[in-house]
Amino acid sequence: MKRSLPISARWLPGQWPADAAGRKNMALLVQLRWIAIAGQVGTILFVHWGMGINLPVAAMLLVASVAAAVNVVSFAALRHRTDVARAELFLALLFDVLLLTAQLYLSGGATNPFIALYLLQVALGVVLLDRLSIWGIVLMAMLCAALLSFVYRPLGLTDALQGHLFDLHIFGTWICLAMIAVLLVLFMSRVTGNLQAREAYLAQLRQQAAEEEHIVRMGLLASGAAHELGTPLSQLAVVLGDWRHMPEIAAHPPLLEEVGEMQAAVQRCKQILTSILISSGEARGEAPEITSIRYFIDEIAESWRSANPGMPLRCDFGPHDYPRIIADPVIRQAIVNLLDNAREAGATYIDLLVGRDSSSLNIAVRDNGSGFSEQMLADFGKPYRSSKGKQGGGLGLFLVVNVVRKLGGSVAASNGADAGALILLRLPLSTVALEEPADDK
Known part of the structure; x- marks a missing residue:
């Protein structure tokens, strides 16, 4: 029999792994670095050949090439990672600070208007890092900016440009501020979205x-x-x-x-x-009962019909071959709860539909009762949410959802096209079935 992973080791549909935000944020930093590299190369070529300002083009392009190589390695590593620690984000931002420092050193140091790009690294650190790491980025940016005031390679300006140095600085400052504003809007919104999704996932785990x-x-x-x-x-x-x-x-x-x-x-x-x-696990037998899907469902249906005479209950197994399963009493109780809820919702007939796909056993209960309201569908599976209007109502569906979730499956509810409700249980075959399918006989 296949052994299923514990619930803590599985990613169920709709779940957000807690550390996936770190991976997505690292991917955003990689994208930001590509934009920075492209901007640096374009600016270097334009300033050197377009404006006639003498720059150490070979050295500056070498720095950009190192950044590109690190980006390629980072992208390849992310493809095989599911989580990224904050320490790795700190190192990535620290590398970007040092990369910016190298380019500024080669292009005028603190006199270069693009020195304000340090603020972009600090802003990213505020969003992505813990308090201690944020101050680490701040101190490193301050130290590098201070050193660039004393140690740098002066720009080689022509005589014609010497008289327009202030105008060039103002123009460069405007371009720098525009870049910072655009990048903050583009990337901060995406980073904030990642963090909000992570918080929503953690809130869901707390609720669960x-x-x-x-x-x-x-x-x-x-x-x-x-x-x-x-x-x-x-x-x-x-x-x-x-x-x-x-x-x-x-x-x-x-x-x-x-x-x-x-x-x-x-x-x-x-x-x-x-x-x-x-x-509750207090009277479970030593040897689990192995049976067929058809026998298991037919036995539940027959027992329910005996307890509810006069209520039509039809079973439909579809054109499928089913594996043999381990009959778990909690699954039986979940199905009975759904049948009882359908009867209490005013149904005059109930269909118990069974199907399967490559990974799951699907069991649906369909009726022609009153169906679900929009609020009920939004709160489906939460305790004490019921359309019956009686005290303690809603626990049946709450228990069904939690039982199926414990088995690694999922429960979905909807209203029929005409009337009534449809509740679908999806149970992973790795949890309930034997390895090899067998004919139900």
Whole structure:
């Protein structure tokens, strides 16, 4: 039998891995560096040949080539990574600061108006890094800017440009500020979106943990109640058995029939308590029961029909070959909960539909009842969200969602095209099925 990964090791549909934000932000830094490299190369060529300012073109293009090589390596590494630590983001920003410092050193130092690009690195650090790392970037930028005031290669200006030095500085400052503004808008919005998605995912995990804690408390309460009720029910079964053999009752057919009905009711209560204990893991057998999909579903349907006479329930397995499965009582209870909810929603018929694909077993319950409101669909699976208007309602669907989620699956709800509701359970075959499919016989 296939062993499924624990829930903490799987990425379920719709989930955002907590560290994926770091990877996406590193990818944005790589993109930003490509833009910086392209801008540097274009500016170097334009200033040197277009404006006639003498620059050490070979050295500056070498610095840009080093940045490009680091970018290629970073991009290749990201393809095989699922998480990026903040320390790696710090090193990436630190590299960008040093790269900018090298280019400024070769092009006039602190007199170069593009020295303001240090502010872009600081702004990115504020969004991406922890407090200590942010101050590390700030101090490094301040130190590099201070050193560039004393140590740098002066620009080689022609005599014609010497008289327009201030105008050139103003023009360069305007271009620098425009670049910073555009890059901040483009990249900060995307970085902030990544961080917001990460926070939303963490909030979802916190909500899930709270719901699971609620389930544990309910399970403990149900298990304790089952143990407490077991003794009086056993006593009732003994008393009713004695009554059945008493001459006064044995000679009175109506009384004997009523005793039989009471014995059946007591037996039904004992079966329900046993199911609760099995679902809580306290009465699970040593050897799991292996059965076929058809037999498992037909048995659930037959039992439900017996408990709900007069309610049509049709099973449809479709043209599929199914693997044999390990019959888990929690799956049985989840399906029964859905059938009960459909009946309570005013359905006059219910369809139990079974299908499969390459990775999951799909079980759907469709009815022609009142369906779901928009609010119910938005809050589907949350505790105490019910359209029945009674106290404690909504726990059935809440338990179904959590049971299926524990098995690594998912639950989806929708309204039918005409009327009624459709609830689909998707159970991973790696969790519930044996490796090899077999015909249901």
